Amino acid sequence: EDQVTQSPEALRLQEGESSSLNCSYTVSGLRGLFWYRQDPGKGPEFLFTLYSAGEEKEKERLKATLTKKESFLHITAPKPEDSATYLCAVQAQHNQGGKLIFGQGTELSVKP
């Protein structure tokens, strides 16, 4: 069964304190792994797509990496505006229709 597990469930950081969020996945053939940011009362906002082990993507203070079993979202010198819930999702090769399997998310709080 395809499955995604994110850790930690919640993370509190001081402004400037770098850290990483983990996404462990089990899928029968990975078509793509997605990272989203979700602010309260809003829909998920796309951040990155990763397709194969060893791939890395960067955007401002965020960097996503991928191995065969997990993905990390590294946050460098975070700011309070980075506070949000970060969601990880996978799409399986056998799923031609676009179904995403989501993890439960990591709620990030960055204090000034």
Place this chain on the structure above:
Amino acid sequence: SAVISQKPSRDICQRGTSLTIQCQVDSQVTMMFWYRQQPGQSLTLIATANQGSEATYESGFVIDKFPISRPNLTFSTLTVSNMSPEDSSIYLCSVPAGGAYGYTFGSGTRLTVV
């Protein structure tokens, strides 16, 4: 990427009634997806809506409870029927964003059933 307008943004409904949620996309898309996000839970796919054909429902979701319409390539509705408090969730629609941009989501409908 596509922009989605989802309505209503929130509603409080009496048990036993139905609510219809609308999603309008600013470009034509073949597939539209409907997700549910229960409190403290991850997003779960309800169904995939293709224009001109019946929606495809995921295990645990049935058409009588969540009927979907897809009259054209830019619009879809999801109805939550005969609601109970367990249906209190955020409902989201989604469409492919194209290329490596994954999927775009609407802003969600926060439903509370009392």
